[in-house]
Amino acid sequence: MAQNPQTPPALFDRALLHMRQRRARVQGPASFLLDRVDEDMADRLAAVMREFGAIADLWTPGEGLSALRARFGTVQRIELDAAGEEKLPLAPESLDLVASALALQFVNDLPGVIAQIRRALKPDGLLLAAMIGGDSLTELRQAFAAAEAECEGGVSPRVAPFADLRDIGALLQRAGFALPVTDVDRIVVRYANAFALMQDLRRMGAANVLIERRRTPTRRATMLRMAEIYAERFADPDGRIRATFDIIWLSGWAPHASQQQPLKPGSAKASLAEAVRKAGKT
Numbered sequence: 231m232a233q234n235p236q237t238p239p240a241l242f243d244r245a246l247l248h249m250r251q252r253r254a255r256v257q258g259p260a261s262f263l264l265d266r267v268d269e270d271m272a273d274r275l276a277a278v279m280r281e282f283g284a285i286a287d288l289w290t291p292g293e294g295l296s297a298l299r300a301r302f303g304t305v306q307r308i309e310l311d312a313a314g315e316e317k318l319p320l321a322p323e324s325l326d327l328v329a330s331a332l333a334l335q336f337v338n339d340l341p342g343v344i345a346q347i348r349r350a351l352k353p354d355g356l357l358l359a360a361m362i363g364g365d366s367l368t369e370l371r372q373a374f375a376a377a378e379a380e381c382e383g384g385v386s387p388r389v390a391p392f393a394d395l396r397d398i399g400a401l402l403q404r405a406g407f408a409l410p411v412t413d414v415d416r417i418v419v420r421y422a423n424a425f426a427l428m429q430d431l432r433r434m435g436a437a438n439v440l441i442e443r444r445r446t447p448t449r450r451a452t453m454l455r456m457a458e459i460y461a462e463r464f465a466d467p468d469g470r471i472r473a474t475f476d477i478i479w480l481s482g483w484a485p486h487a488s489q490q491q492p493l494k495p496g497s498a499k500a501s502l503a504e505a506v507r508k509a510g511k512t
Contacts, residue, residue, distance in 0.1 A: 240338045241390070243439050244314020247336055251291050251310065251435035259292055260433035263475060266417065267331045267360045272297035274358060274479070275329075282326040282356070288318070288347070289333035291435055298329055316343055320350035327356050332477075334361040335392060336439065341401055348405045354486035357407065362436075363392040364414055364476030369464040373424065377456035386444040398480050407482025408489050415477040420470040424460040427473050 254260075275297065286306045287294045298305045306325075308318065316339055328347050337343050347357050371389040378385045395412050402410035421427045431437050465471050483489060 238339050238341075240441055242314075242336050242338055243441050243443075244310065244316070244336065244338070245312060246314075247435065247439045248310045248312050248314055250432075250437060250439065254433050254435035255292060257433065259435070260430040261292060262419075263417070263434070263477070264290075264292060264332055267477060268295055268297050270415065270479075271295055271329060271331065271358065271360070272301070274481075275301060278356065284325045284352075285327045285329070286320065286325050286350075288328055288330040288359075290329075290331040291333065295329055295331055318343070318346045318350065320346065322349050323352045323355075325350050325355055326352055327358070329357075330359040330361075332360060332362060334359055335363060335390065340393070341404065344401050344405045348407060348482075348484060351484035353484050354488065355484040356481065357402075357483075358479075358481045360415075360477050360479050361393075361398075362475065363398065363478035364394055364416075365474055366392050366476045368474055369460060369472060370424065370427065373456045373460035373463065376459045377452050381449065381452040381455050387440045387442050388438060388444075390438075390440055392476070393478070395478060398478055402480060402482040405482075406485065408485040410480070410482040412478060412480045415479065417475045417477065419473045419475065420466065421473060422470060424457040424471060427471070 282302060284306070285298060285302050285304070286308055287298055288308050289310050290307075291310075294305070294307050308320075310333070316337060328351065334340060334343070344357075351357065367389045374388040375385045395414055399410055399412045402412070419427075421430075428437070460471055461469070
């Protein structure tokens with residue numbers, strides 16, 4: 231069957247993502263990124279001077295967002311299911327707040343999911359989310375590419391492509407959100423070596439889930455060369471390597487008459503040309 235041209239190509243095996251996230255919860259997750267986002271989520275919500283009734287936590291891994299439960303008590307958790315479905319079980323205009331942490335980077339149809347969230351929000355409802363993006367894991371990506379090119383004569387997909395800040399802002403606007411805001415929190419984590427970083431990624435349930443990932447085990451020589459290249463290019467003077475994580479924060483409101491509105495074209499009380507003329511006379 232031919233693929234619907236309106237449907238974006240699938241990049242992620244979300245069923246595999248579900249399995250790995252469940253395994254990470256059993257084995258003991260590496261939660262330092264999620265803990266930081268959870269704390270920042272609490273701070274950002276504290277700055278919003280209003281209460282929210284119906285709230286959903288969308289696909290946040292692990293135990294979800296404790297900041298939401300601590301402040302609001304009752305929160306609807308929407309967990310990633312075994313099939314990795316991206317159709318949200320949300321009625322139109324049923325929620326006051328949708329929050330999500332470290333989940334949207336693994337969505338195949340991100341524009342579609344953001345549009346679904348917009349439809350599920352009541353007027354003046356808020357989307358507040360954090361996702362991995364930007365230059366995250368650029369060091370690991372470069373080290374793997376160089377090692378595979380040198381040892382195997384080709385490069386395979388290792389690190390997921392991440393959205394940048396401008397992409398996310400444009401998606402919010404396209405979905406019809408009012409007052410869209412995006413910003414980036416860059417976190418640099420240091421490790422003893424590349425293998426320690428990869429172990430943490432497995433404990434996050436965030437190892438390679440690309441559909442086009444390599445299905446055969448990587449040669450030992452390639453892995454060792456990758457670790458050498460990583461250390462050569464991205465180590466501090468004490469020998470520890472750096473790993474970059476860019477957390478993209480995004481927020482937007484379902485439109486409501488009470489919100490600030492931009493001025494209509496031609497409604498300004500003074501023209502730019504007149505202001506320039508006056509400035510030239512001073």
